[in-house]
Amino acid sequence: MKKHTSSEAILLLEDGTVYKGKSLGRIGTSGGELCFNTGMTGYQEIFTDPSYYGQLVVTTVSHVGNYGVQHEEVESDKVQISGLVCKEFSHFFSRKTAEGSLQEYFEKAGVVGICEIDTRALVRHIRDKGAMNGIVSSEITDVEELRKKLAEVPSMAGLELSSHVSTREVYHLKPDEVKFRVAVLDLGVKRNSLNNFMQRGCEVKVFPYNTPFEEMEKWNPDGYFISNGPGDPAATRDAVASVKQILAKEKPMFGICMGHQILAQANGIATYKMHNGHRGLNQPVKNLLTGKSEITSQNHGFVVDSEQLRNHPEVEITHINLNDNTVEGMRMRTKPAFSVQYHPESSPGPHDSTYLFDEFVALLEESKNNV
Structure with a gap:
């Protein structure tokens, strides 16, 4: 393994x-946009999660890179984050099954980052001040020049x-024994979500x-899955239109993360940007239907308006976040549709929500x- 020489950043x-x-x-x-993730493991899954597109990820764990990378742990076909901010970045790895170092992986993917800063102070700063944009550079040392470039970064x-x-072309996966057909609206779907369907005998397209809904319906699916994804759900209008038609058809529907927010939008329930989002694999959620709690994997900066949801005659809250009481799940009262704000595929864990x-x-x- 070649020795890496760090420059100032x-x-x-x-x-x-x-x-x-x-x-x-x-x-x-x-x-x-700067955001912090509180997970202790699973950095490769984080970096390849499409929901992080356009964001600089700050890891709160002290060491990143120490177990290298391997192909099975990606959630999409490329690194999605804009950059990485961490305390200690390891250029060496100790896992025998690793296929290379995180440094080599980032170099190949063109990812820029900074390490050896006080990430605890940074996270406290973001937590108090709220989510904000940032810029990382290892080639520009003039702060005023960086300030001009930062002004060009759009607000989330x-x-x-x-x-x-999203995928550019339709594709499908088929298990050995097919029980159901599930149409997936790809807003930034993760591979492990598709794996979960395959494991349960679902052919996915x-x-x-x-x-358009009509195009998906030609395949005659048994139900629809509305995936996670990045950005502002209120700006994802095509998906909202499709979900309205799925509800009108009364086909079974399951939405996660962005898909959860899109279901709210389709019912006229607003979403809004949070002071700080939920990102990590240690978010406590209570299932109001069972009374049980679960530890969940999350990655979102927008949330459904709880007051509007509670006052809606057709929708009910099914899950709440135990840290801040925000909405974590809902279901339609008269239609076969439900959603959660978190990531139940939970790769690399925990698996409370599968x-x-x-x-x-x-x-x-x-x-x-x-039928």
Whole structure:
């Protein structure tokens, strides 16, 4: 393994705060919305999660890169983050099954980052001040020049990003024994979501984010899955239109993360940008239907308006976040549709929420038996 030589790097925040550290990944400049992830493991899954598109990820765990990378742990076909901010970045790895170092992986993917800064201070700053844009550079040392470049980075509010991460072509996956057909509206779907359907005997056909309902319906699916994805759900209008038609057809539907927010929008329930989102694999959620709690994997900066949801005659809240009481799940009262704000595929864990895939399959079976 070749020895990597770090250069100086700068992180500039939207409010003018400057951090100086060492470079990681490719030498360059990259901007995006700063967000922090509280997970202790699973960095490769985080970096390849399409929901992180357009964001600079700050890891709260001290060491990143120590177990290298391997192909099975990707959630999409490329690295999706705009850049990485961390405390200690390991250029060496100890896992025998790893296929290479995170540094080599980032260099190949063109990812820019900064390490050896006080990430605890940075996270406290973001937590208090709220989500904001930032820019990382290992090639520009002039803060004023960086400030001009940072001004060009768009705000996440009002930004449609699913078009940047969705599949361009329809594709499908088929298990050995097919029980059901599930049409997937790809707003930024993760591979492990598709794996969960395959494991349950579901053939999946994945459609681009802006596919009209009529086009998906030609395949005659038993139900629909509305995936996670990046950006502002209020700006993802094509998906909202499709979900309205799925509801009108009364086909079984399951939405996660962005899909959850799109279901709210389709019912006239507003979503809004949070002071700080939920990102990590240790978010406590209570299932109001069972009274049980689960530890969940999450990645979102927008949330459904709880007051509007509670006052809606056709929708009810099924899950709440135990840290801040925000809406984590809902279901339609008279239609076979439900959604959660978190990621039940939960790769690399925890797996408390995979039961939701079973509940959707049960809904598919019930719907098929009633035909």
